[in-house]
Amino acid sequence: MSLPRIAIDAMGGDEGVRVMVSGAALARRRHEQFKFLLVGDEARISKALEAHPNMREASEILHCEDVVAGDEKPSRALRRAKTTSMGLAIQAVKDGKCGAAVSGGNTGALMAMSKLALRTMPGIDRPALAALMPTLEEHDVIMLDLGANTECDARNLVQFAVMGAAYSRIVCANDAPRVRLLNIGTEDTKGTEKLQDASHFLREATGLAMRFEGYVEADKINRGDVDVVVTDGFSGNIALKAIEGSARFVTDLLKTAFRSSIRSKIGFLISRPATELLRHHLDPNNHNGGVFLGLNGVIVKSHGSANAQGVANAVAVAARLLEDDLTTRIAADLAALDDGALKANGTTTAQGQQ
Incomplete structure (x- = not known):
C-alpha cells in the first residue's frame, strides 16, 4: 500500500519534538x-532522529522555530500561520x-488554521472535532462535536451525524453505524427544539449509511449500545471531560x-491482571487521535499530554483515513x-408536524 506523506507538527504537544518523533x-x-x-x-529533530534509524530514509525535515503556545488565542495564532x-x-x-x-x-x-487553509467540504457548514472513546464492548464509540462549535443548529447536527457515520465505517468497520443524539432523556419529547428537529429529519431520511436510533443520555455513552x-x-466537550475525569x-x-x-x-497482587486490563482500557493514549471532520483534508489532533504510544495511534488514525479516503x-x-x-428554514419543525 502506498500512502501520501504525513506532516508531523514536531513542536506541538507538552513534550514536543522527542515524543512526536518517537511516536x-x-x-x-x-x-x-x-x-x-x-x-x-x-x-532538535535531527537529534531526536538519532535514536530512530528507521525514520531516516522515511522523513524529510522542514525547518521552523516558531511555535504556537498552548494558551495562545486562535486569532493571534492565525496571524502567524505561515511561520509556525x-x-x-x-x-x-x-x-x-x-x-x-x-x-x-x-x-x-x-x-482555526485548518479551517482557513483547507476550507469546509461542499455541503458542510462547519467542521466538527470527533474522537474515539472506549466502551464496555469490544468496539469504541465515536463522539462529535467535542469543542469546535459551541452552538449548533439542527442542520449542523444532521451533517455531524453523516460525517460521524462515515468515520465510524472506516475506523470501526461498521457498515451501518448506530447513531444517536446526546440528550437529557430518550423520550421523543425531551430536549431542545434543535435536537427534536434534527431527530425528526434523521428518522425520515432515506439512503443514509447509518441506523438512527434517537437519543442517548450521557451515562449511556460508554455502554456499547451506540456507535x-x-x-x-x-x-x-463537557461530556468528554466528565468521562475522562471519572475514569x-x-x-x-x-x-x-x-x-x-x-x-x-496482597489483594492487588492477586487482582493485578484485571487492574492492568482496566488501566489499559482507560488509558487515553490507546484511543488517541481526534479528527476534524468536514475539511478538504485530513487533520488529526493528538492529546497534548500523549506519550509515544498515543502519538503512534494518532498517526495510524491519519493513515487509515487516507487509505480509506474519508473525504x-x-x-x-x-x-x-x-x-x-433544512436548507429552506435552517431547521425542520418537528413539533409542528406532530
Missing part, C-alpha cells in the same frame, strides 16, 4: 510504508505535499484502596442526503 517512529515500525514531513526546529510549525504542517496538506497532518498543539489554533454520539461542541477518579480511587493496608496490597466517503454520503427542508 512517528513507533508508528513506522508497525507500518513500514509510512513517510513523514517533520516540521520544526531542524537541530503547526501552520506549515497544515499548509503542506493544502499544497498537496502531504496527505494529512498530525499535531498535539493548541486545539483552537489548529481548528456514534452527536452533539454540539459545548455539550460534547481518572476510578483509577486513583483503586490505587488508594490497594495501598490502604497489607491485606489490600470521498463523506462527499458520497452528503450526496445521498436530501436536506431540502
